[in-house]
Amino acid sequence: MFNNVPNRKGTNSFKWDLKPNVLPLWVADMDFEVSEEIKEAIKSRVNHGVYGYTFRPKSYYEAIINWFRNYHAFDIKREWIVPIPGVVPGISFAIQAFTLPGDKIIIQPPVYRPFHEVVVELGRRLIYNKLIESDGYYKMDFEDLENKIDKDVKMLILCSPHNPVGRVWKEEELKRLGEICLRNNIIVVSDEIHADIVYKRKHNVFLGVNEKFFKNSIVLTSPNKSFNIAGLQSGNAIIPNKCLRERFEKIINSQHLGLSNIFAIVATEVAYNYGRQWLEKLLDYLYQNVLLVKEFLEKELNIKVSVPEGTFLMWLDFRKFDDAYNRVLNAGVWLNDGKDFGPGGEGFLRMNIATSREILNEALKRIKSITF
Incomplete structure (x- = not known):
């Protein structure tokens, strides 16, 4: 099934068409x-022929809730879910919602490049808490993290699983990180877009490590990587804290994005239900x-x-x-x-x-x- 890939050249593919000779x-x-179930569901929606304004039905949220319960052993309440067009936009919304220009935000390099870019572009100060590498294996540097924290640090952006070093953080690592951030009133934004792509171990949803972290943490998630639907721009923020959620939603609403992409809704629901x-x-x-x-x-x-x-x-x-x-x-x-x-x-x-x-x-x- 995976040995035969389509020719993506000439499809305006960001991956294949920017440098055509490599x-x-x-x-x-x-x-x-994508899976046959996703293809057939999208075809069916296409055949309807009308693509007007739409909304996310109850079944959309149920699919997300069931996926996290069955695949990640984490229970989500319906009201915690806030749709977003993707994880990086979600990080941008979070920075705007929970920090002010000039505030410090911690990231853990080497890490996904947009983490650097979105912080700087929004006028916040970037603080590096470098991972420690030993013989190809990476760990968090908790001592350095605590040394870097001062009154101006308002957020830490976590990559879990980590892109690019490939770590799936252990429960005790996330617990220690969460305790440090909670103690210092730091918001944790956990990018978990790769949560489903894990080998021979368990992904720990950051919010599932300890309910105490509901107070100061949000998880950003998406089926885009797992089911290869990035071009549909689907994602969700999971925010148990009502105050944080309302601040986050206020930023989204101020952008007037119109977050209901018909085909993203269909693909997300089918992916989580049948994928x-x-x-x-x-x-x-x-x-x-x-x-x-x-x-x-x-x-x-x-x-x-x-x-x-x-x-x-x-x-x-x-x-x-x-x-x-x-x-x-x-x-x-x-x-x-x-x-x-x-x-x-x-x-x-x-x-x-x-x-x-x-x-x-x-x-x-x-x-x-x-x-x-």
């Missing part, structure tokens, strides 16, 4: 077709891709490769090669340059392995040539 294993969308079997097959395929990359690069380039605990992204240590990003690009493969993920990313490359084995093998063959 194999793009960079931006985090998958090359796989589990497809997702489990996907995870098996992705994990085999991970092992393929690991074996090849360790054997052919003598690079030690860490297996990600989650996401379909691999964080590859190319520090022994000078100018690795451009050398790999010149070999015909487009990866993400690690320096774009902030301090600690220098010399690393991020690879999106959510593609067919044929494409992945060809990309690896090209990468091998950089040693000559």
Whole structure:
């Protein structure tokens, strides 16, 4: 099912059409077709022929609630769910709702580039709490975190699972982080867009770690990564604290976005109701891709490769090669340059392995040539 991917060239694909002469294993969308259930549901809605203003039905919210209960063992109340057009817009809304220009916001690099961008663009001050790397494994630096906190720190943006290093945070790690933030009146915004893409372990929803964190935390989630529907722009914020939720909704309402995308509503509901079997097959395929990359690069380039605990992204240590990003690009493969993920990313490359084995093998063959 996943070995045969459609030709995406010429479809205005952000991934495939920006640099047409390279194999793009960079931006985090998958090359796989969505599940048959999602395709058929969208076709049915298309065939109706009228695409006027719409709203999210009760069944939409029930699908989200059931998914989190059954897949993540976390119970959500209907009123906690606030629809958003995507996780990064959700981060922007949260910053505007809970902080003021000049306030400090903590992120944990190397981390997803928009975390850096949205903070700076909104006039807040960026504070780095760098992850600690040891032999390819990353941990949070809690001592540094506490040292960085002062009266101007108002928010911490958490990436869980972490993009790009692939960590699925343990319950005790999240608990310690949450206690520090709660004690210092810091809002936690947890980006959990990759929550469903986890290998051989359990994702811990930040709000599910301790009910005390309901007071100062929100979770941003989306089916976009799990079910490859990023182009439909679907997402939800989970906000138990009524005061925080009302402030968040006020910012959204002030933007006059009109958040009811007909096809996003259909796809989200169907994905959460009928997508589990497809997702489990996907995870098996992705994990085999991970092992393929690991074996090849360790054997052919003598690079030690860490297996990600989650996401379909691999964080590859190319520090022994000078100018690795451009050398790999010149070999015909487009990866993400690690320096774009902030301090600690220098010399690393991020690879999106959510593609067919044929494409992945060809990309690896090209990468091998950089040693000559």
